[in-house]
Amino acid sequence: MRSLSLATVFAAASGFIVIWLASFTVDAASYAEFQAYWGLFFALTGAIDGVMQETTRAVADSRETGRTSKASPWRLGAVVALVAAVVAGVGGALGMDRIMADPPAAATGLLAAGLASYTLQAVLSGVLSGLKLWGRYATLVALDSGVRLLAVVAAWALGLGGGALLWVTVIGTVSWLVVLGTDPHARERLSTPVDVDARRLTRRALSAMVATGASAALITGFPVFVQASFKDAGAAAHAVGSGEGASVTVAGIILAVTLTRAPILVPLQRFQSALIVRFVAHRATLYRALGTPLAATLALGVVGALAAWALGPWILEVAFGKEELMVPGGVLAILTFASAFTGCLVITGAATLAVERHGSYVAGWVTASVVAFAVLFTPLALVPAVCTALVAGPTAGAAVHLVALGRRPAHHPATGTMT
Structure with a gap:
C-alpha cells in the first residue's frame, strides 16, 4: 500500500505540473480550450471508473468466497469501450466546436480513442486491485501520470502548440498495454474470475458508473461548461x-x-x-x-x-x-x-x-x-x-x-x- 500511496501523490503532483507547464505552451485562449478538454476527458473517465470499482469488488469477492462465473470484466470493458468511443464521436461531432476552435475533428478522434483505451485500463486497474497486487497497480498509476508529464515537457520544450496538448491529455491511457505486456502472468490477468454472472456484473457496473459520473461531472467537468458557456x-x-x-x-x-x-x-x-x-x-x-x-x-x-x-x-x-x-x-x-x-x-x-x-x-x-x-x-x-x-x-x-x-x-x- 505504501507504493500505491506514493504513486497517488506522484499522480496528483504530475497533474498540477502538466496544467502549469501547459500555460507556457499556448496563448490564453488556447489554454482555456486545453483546460476544458482536459476537464471533459477526466470527467468522462470519472464515469468509466465505475467499471473499475465493480471489477475490483467482483474480483475481490470471488477471491474471498471462491464463487466464480463465466462472466469476464474484459468482455464488459470491451463493450463499454466501444460504446464510449461511439458516444464521444457523436457528441464531439455535435458539440466539440463549442470547446475547441481548431481542430475539433482531431480533438473528437483523440477523445474517442482515449476513452476506449481508458476503459480497458480501468478493467486492469480493477483486476489488479481485486487481487491486491498493489505494487503492479501503483506502477500503472505512476506510469499513466509519468507518460503524460513527459509528453507535456516535450510539448513545451519543442513549442508544439495546442494540438500537442490534446495528445498530452489522452496519452497516459496506453499505460495498461505496457503493464500488461510486461506482466509475467498476463494470461492469468485476462482470465481472472468474478463472483457474479454477466448480467449482474453489467448492471452493477452501470450503477457504479452513474454514481461516479455524477460526481465527476461537477468536480472535473465544470471547466467544460464554463468554456462552452x-x-x-x-x-x-x-x-x-x-x-x-x-x-x-x-x-x-x-x-x-x-x-x-x-x-x-x-x-x-x-x-x-x-x-x-x-x-x-x-x-x-x-x-x-x-x-x-x-x-x-x-x-x-x-x-x-x-x-x-x-x-x-x-x-x-x-x-x-x-x-x-x-x-x-x-x-x-x-x-x-x-x-x-x-x-x-x-x-x-x-x-x-x-x-x-x-x-x-x-x-x-x-x-x-x-x-x-x-x-x-x-x-x-x-x-x-x-x-x-x-x-x-x-x-x-x-x-x-x-x-x-x-x-x-x-x-x-x-x-x-x-x-
Whole structure:
C-alpha cells in the first residue's frame, strides 16, 4: 500500500505540473480550450471508473468466497469501450466546436480513442486491485501520470502548440498495454474470475458508473461548461464582466477554479472511506455526526478564502506570469469558499452511502450538476456566473442528501435489514 500511496501523490503532483507547464505552451485562449478538454476527458473517465470499482469488488469477492462465473470484466470493458468511443464521436461531432476552435475533428478522434483505451485500463486497474497486487497497480498509476508529464515537457520544450496538448491529455491511457505486456502472468490477468454472472456484473457496473459520473461531472467537468458557456468571450477581458471581475478571462477563471478547489477537495476525496465508516458507526445520530465535518469544512473554507485573498494573486503572478491568467484576490477568495460547499456535498454524499441510500446519493450529485450548469447559461457575466454556480449547485445537491437522510429507513422484518 505504501507504493500505491506514493504513486497517488506522484499522480496528483504530475497533474498540477502538466496544467502549469501547459500555460507556457499556448496563448490564453488556447489554454482555456486545453483546460476544458482536459476537464471533459477526466470527467468522462470519472464515469468509466465505475467499471473499475465493480471489477475490483467482483474480483475481490470471488477471491474471498471462491464463487466464480463465466462472466469476464474484459468482455464488459470491451463493450463499454466501444460504446464510449461511439458516444464521444457523436457528441464531439455535435458539440466539440463549442470547446475547441481548431481542430475539433482531431480533438473528437483523440477523445474517442482515449476513452476506449481508458476503459480497458480501468478493467486492469480493477483486476489488479481485486487481487491486491498493489505494487503492479501503483506502477500503472505512476506510469499513466509519468507518460503524460513527459509528453507535456516535450510539448513545451519543442513549442508544439495546442494540438500537442490534446495528445498530452489522452496519452497516459496506453499505460495498461505496457503493464500488461510486461506482466509475467498476463494470461492469468485476462482470465481472472468474478463472483457474479454477466448480467449482474453489467448492471452493477452501470450503477457504479452513474454514481461516479455524477460526481465527476461537477468536480472535473465544470471547466467544460464554463468554456462552452463563455467561449465567445475568448481571452478578451473586457467581454466577461464588470467591477472586480472585469479583468478575468475564461482561461483565468478556469485555472482559478482548478487551483482553489484542490486544498479542500483532494483531502476530502481521499478520506471518503473514513467518513463512511464514521457515519455507519453513528447511524442513530447521523445529523449530529455530520455537524463536525461540515463545520470544519466551512471553517477551512473561510481560512482558505482569507489566504487566497491575501496571497492568491501573488502566487498566480509567480507561478504563471501571464496577465491573461491573473485573477483578483476577492474572486479567488469567493472561489475558495465556494469549494467548501462542494466539500460539504462530498460529506453529505458519504453519509447517504453509509446508510445505503445509493439512489439519493446519485440524485444529490445530479441535482448539484444540473443547477450549477444551468446557472452558467443564464445572462450573468463570467465571474458572477461561476461563483454563483459553485455555491448554488452543491447547496442544492447537499439539500437533496439531507432530506433523504431525514427519511425513516424501511425495516424488513424477515431479514432485519434496513434500506
